[in-house]
Amino acid sequence: MKQQLEALQQEALVAITQAEDLSLLDRIRVEYLGKRGKLSAILGSMGKLSPAERPVVGALANDVKVILESKLEKQRTYLEDQEIAKRLEEETLDVTAPGPFIPAGHAHPMTTTTDRILDIFVGLGFTVATGPQIETEYYNFEALNTPADHPARDMQDTLYLNDGSVLRTQTSSVQIRYMEANEPPIRICVPGRVYRRDQPTNRHSPIFHQIEVLAVDEGITFADLKGTLTVLLEELFGERPVRFRPSFFPFTEPSAEVDVQCFCEGKGCRVCSYTGWLEILGSGMVDPNVFEFVGYNPEKVQGFAAGLGIERVTMLLYGIDDIRLLYSNDRRFLRQF
């Protein structure tokens, strides 16, 4: 029996040492030390021993039990430590590792340009106003000194709706609405979408965007117009050459258009029709007739107005040679901004 116990101890120690995980270790414990384990089986035959032998074998069996329990405990601690070390290794956070790439969106170049222009005017003391895109002929033409038989109505091919209202051809209609509702002094800028019956080309689109500017007060002169627009142009285009050119609009007198040198640097290209210049805005002193339509006294107040093409400015700022790219939603194009 002594030999049996020694053999069992040897065998169990080897099994314990070789156990590589906790569940296997537990099975070994049950196999050798459990109620129906191998040690119990040996002790079960103690009855066959002589009374003198029993205490000796009993003591030896107890020693084997203590040795195996202690070995099991050691191996358990060892395996648990290993498992924790392994978990820590796996869960380690490398704070120096580069983060995952998260693509970020950004504003459309038209939005960026609009915001820049509005920021400049707000900085000059203007407030932002808006108006409806579906207009009556009165606000879009008549009150802007453009009666039905006026040749300028042909200049702007208009899109009419069935009820006789129009898709506004210019943000200037908001001038009238704002002046009807407010008294001078007035300083507003009006961003918005406008519509013309036009064939889409690289320079023209039937839908485009303007920012209208209106200042009305006593003693406003053409110098205020030129000074304000010069600040705008210098903020937007820096040193790039610009020119004021006499023009005609029904609702301003005198009137001027402003050209900015094309991004071909004046050499001439298809975008500027080989002139070297791109017109970006129309402007002028508010016609006294317009003031009469809104009930202002033209003897008392003067004003200037300007309408800026946001697409043209965007094309000039970014060197875009086709207006249609701005509406295409082509991500290969948009990603560049």
Ligand SMILES: [Zn+2]
């Ligand atoms: Zn050009």
